[in-house]
Amino acid sequence: xxxxxxxxxxxxxxxRKDLEEIQFKRLxxxxxxxxxxxxxxxxxxxxVNLTPDDIRxxxxxxxxxxxxKEHFAENYPFGLIAVPLSEIVRIHTSSGTSGKPKVxxxxxxxxxxxxxxxxxxxxxxxxxxxxxxxxxxxxxxxTGGLGIHLGAxxxxxxxIPAGVGNTERQVQYMVDFGTxxxxxxxxxxxxxxEVAEEMGLIDKLKLRIGCFGAEPWSENTRKRLEDAxxxxxxxxxxxSEMNGPGVAFECKEKQGLHIxxxxxxxxxxxxxxxxxxxxxxxxxxxxTPLTKEAMxxxxxxxxxITILENEKCGCGRTHPRLMRIFGRSDDMLIVRGxxxxxxxxxxxxxxxxxxxxNFQILLTRKGxxxxxxxxxxxxxxxxxxxxxxxxxxxxxxxxxLQLELMLRTNVELVEKGRIERSMGKAKRVIxxxxx
Numbered sequence: 192x193x194x195x196x197x198x199x200x201x202x203x204x205x206x207r208k209d210l211e212e213i214q215f216k217r218l219x220x221x222x223x224x225x226x227x228x229x230x231x232x233x234x235x236x237x238x239v240n241l242t243p244d245d246i247r248x249x250x251x252x253x254x255x256x257x258x259x260k261e262h263f264a265e266n267y268p269f270g271l272i273a274v275p276l277s278e279i280v281r282i283h284t285s286s287g288t289s290g291k292p293k294v295x296x297x298x299x300x301x302x303x304x305x306x307x308x309x310x311x312x313x314x315x316x317x318x319x320x321x322x323x324x325x326x327x328x329x330x331x332x333x334t335g336g337l338g339i340h341l342g343a344x345x346x347x348x349x350x351i352p353a354g355v356g357n358t359e360r361q362v363q364y365m366v367d368f369g370t371x372x373x374x375x376x377x378x379x380x381x382x383x384x385e386v387a388e389e390m391g392l393i394d395k396l397k398l399r400i401g402c403f404g405a406e407p408w409s410e411n412t413r414k415r416l417e418d419a420x421x422x423x424x425x426x427x428x429x430x431s432e433m434n435g436p437g438v439a440f441e442c443k444e445k446q447g448l449h450i451x452x453x454x455x456x457x458x459x460x461x462x463x464x465x466x467x468x469x470x471x472x473x474x475x476x477x478x479t480p481l482t483k484e485a486m487x488x489x490x491x492x493x494x495x496i497t498i499l500e501n502e503k504c505g506c507g508r509t510h511p512r513l514m515r516i517f518g519r520s521d522d523m524l525i526v527r528g529x530x531x532x533x534x535x536x537x538x539x540x541x542x543x544x545x546x547x548x549n550f551q552i553l554l555t556r557k558g559x560x561x562x563x564x565x566x567x568x569x570x571x572x573x574x575x576x577x578x579x580x581x582x583x584x585x586x587x588x589x590x591x592l593q594l595e596l597m598l599r600t601n602v603e604l605v606e607k608g609r610i611e612r613s614m615g616k617a618k619r620v621i622x623x624x625x626x
Contacts, residue, residue: 205453207509213453215249217481222246222255225487228273231266232489252456253467257477258491263293263432272296273487284332285431295334295431296485302341304482305434308451309342312440315449315508316400316425318372320347325365327375327383328405329355329615334435335405339374342437348372355379355614358386366392372400374427374436377408377416378617381548384419385607396420402427404436406616407518407534411541413445415548426515432491433480439513444505447512454482457511458490459499462520473498475520476513494519496532524554524620526561529598533619536565539595545573545584549610554622561624564601565592566610574606 205213223243225232235256236242246252262271269276271294280299284292297305318324324343330336330352343350351368353361355375362383364370373380380403387393398420404427416424428448429436438455439448450457458477459468468474476493480486498514518532525531533552540546547568555562567588574581581604588602611618 205509210452210509214456214481217453218249218252218456218479219243219246221479221481221483221487222252222489224273224484225489229271229487231262231270232487235489249456252479252490253458255490257465258488260293260492260494264291267291268294269296271486271488274298274485279485281337283334283337283431283435292332293431295434297434298484301434301482301484304454305338305437306341306345308434308454309338309437310345311451312427312437313342313346313348313372313402315440315442315506316402316423317443318343318346318348318400322346322348322371322400323351323368324348324372324374325351325353325361325368325370327353327355327361327373327379328436333615334429334431335374338429338435338437343372343374358383359390362387362390362392365398366395369397371397372402373398374402374404376405376613376616377403377412378406378549378613379615380416380420381412382612384416385548393419398422401425402440404428407516407532407537409534409538409541410515411538415541428513428516430478430493430495432486432488432493433478434483438478442504442506442508446504447500447514449504449508449510450499450513452510455480457499457513459497460492462496470501471498473517494522496520496523522620524552524563524622526554526563526598529596531563531596531598535595536592537619539591540565540567540588543588543591545569546588547607549607549612549617550619551610552620554620554624556624562601563598564603566603566605568607568610569604571607574604 226236226243239254241254278298279296281297283295326339328335328339340350340352399422401416401422401424403424413424425441426448427436428439439450441448456479459474460477461468462475476495476497478491478493479489496517500512500514518534523530523532540550547570549568551566553564585602585604592600
C-alpha cells in the first residue's frame with residue numbers, strides 16, 4: 192500500500208507531548224528487552240547498579256553507559272541480538288574496513304518498520320506514485336541499497352535498482368526511462384554530472400528530486416547539484432546500526448533533517464566528556480532505537496557531530512531537526528593543533544567558480560610539523576596552462592582556506608579527472624603522517 196496523506200497526518204505532525212509519551216513508553220520497552228535478552232547490556236546496566244525499573248525519566252536514562260562501535264567487534268557476530276536466530280530474516284554489515292564489520296540483524300517487523308521510515312522520508316520531499324526513482328546506492332551488505340529500494344517502492348515510485356558504477360549506462364537509463372528522482376552519495380552525483388555533460392545528455396534529463404547521503408556535504412555542493420541537474424537536492428541521513436537510511440531527512444524547507452523521534456531517542460553529548468550539551472550546542476549524536484526487535488541498542492555513540500533544533504519547522508512537522516552533519520568525531524583532522532573537518536574544505540572550494548567537483552586532502556609531516564596539501568581539480572575552461580593565471584587561482588584558494596580554517600595550507604591545482612572517482616563514499620583524506 193503506497194504511503195499517503197493519512198500516514199503523513201498521523202505520524203509526521205504528532206503533538207509534542209504525545210511524541211514524548213510514545214518515546215518514553217518505547218524507551219522503557221527497549222531497555223527491558225535489552226536487559227532481559229542481551230547479556231552484554233545486562234552486564235552494562237548492572238555495572239552501574241541499574242535495572243530497567245530504576246529508569247523513571249529521560250534524565251535517569253543518562254546513567255546508562257554508552258554503546259560504541261568497539262562493542263560490535265567485541266560481540267561479533269551475534270552477541271547483540273535480542274531474539275532467537277530463527278526470528279531473523281535479514282543480516283546487513285558495515286564495510287568492515289577497519290577490523291571486523293558491524294553486524295546488523297532484522298526481524299520481519301524490523302524490515303516493515305524500516306521500509307515505512309524510508310517511505311516517510313521520500314513522501315516528505317515529494318516523491319509519489321508515477322515518479323521514476325533510480326537508486327544509485329550500493330546493494331549487497333550495505334544497508335543503503337535495499338533500504339532505499341523498499342522505501343521508494345512503498346511510496347509507489349517506479350524503482351530502478353541501478354546500484355553504483357557503470358556510470359555511462361546509468362546516465363543513458365536516466366534519459367531512456369525518464370528518471371525523475373535519484374538517491375546517491377553527493378560525490379557520486381557530481382561524477383554522474385560530469386559524465387552526463389561529456390555524453391551531451393545533461394539537458395535531456397528529467398530529474399526533479401535528488402536525495403544525497405552517506406557522507407557530509409555542504410550548502411555549496413547542494414547549489415552545484417541543483418544548478419547542474421535542475422533539481423531540489425535533499426540531505427539524507429542514516430546508519431546501519433539504526434536500520435540504515437531513513438533515520439533523518441530534510442523536508443522542502445531545507446533547514447535541517449527531521450529525525451523521527453517516535454522511533455529514535457536522541458541525545459547530543461560532548462564527545463570528550465559524554466555529558467549532554469545544551470540546546471543549540473554542537474556535539475556528538477547519540478541514538479537509541481525505540482522500535483527495533485532484533486537489536487535494541489542503548490545510547491549508541493554515532494560519532495557524527497551535529498546540533499539538535501527543537502523549534503517547530505516551517506513545514507509544520509513536529510519532529511525535531513538535526514542540523515547538517517559537520518563530520519564524524521573520528522574523521523576530524525588535527526593539523527598543527529587546529530581542528531579541521533573535510534566538510535569545511537568542501538564548503539570553501541565549492542563556492543569558487545573555477546574549482547571543479549573533486550578534491551583531496553593530503554596530510555604529511557615535515558620534521559615536527561604537519562603539512563596539509565589540498566589537491567584541487569580545476570574546470571577545463573579555467574585550466575589554460577598559463578602559469579600566472581594558475582598561480583593567481585592557487586593563491587585565491589589558499590586565502591579562502593586560511594580564512595575558513597585559520598590554518599595555512601598548500602594548494603595543488605590539477606586538471607579535471609586527475610583525482611580518482613569513487614563509486615560510493617568519496618575518499619577525501621590521505622593521511623601519511625605516520626609513515
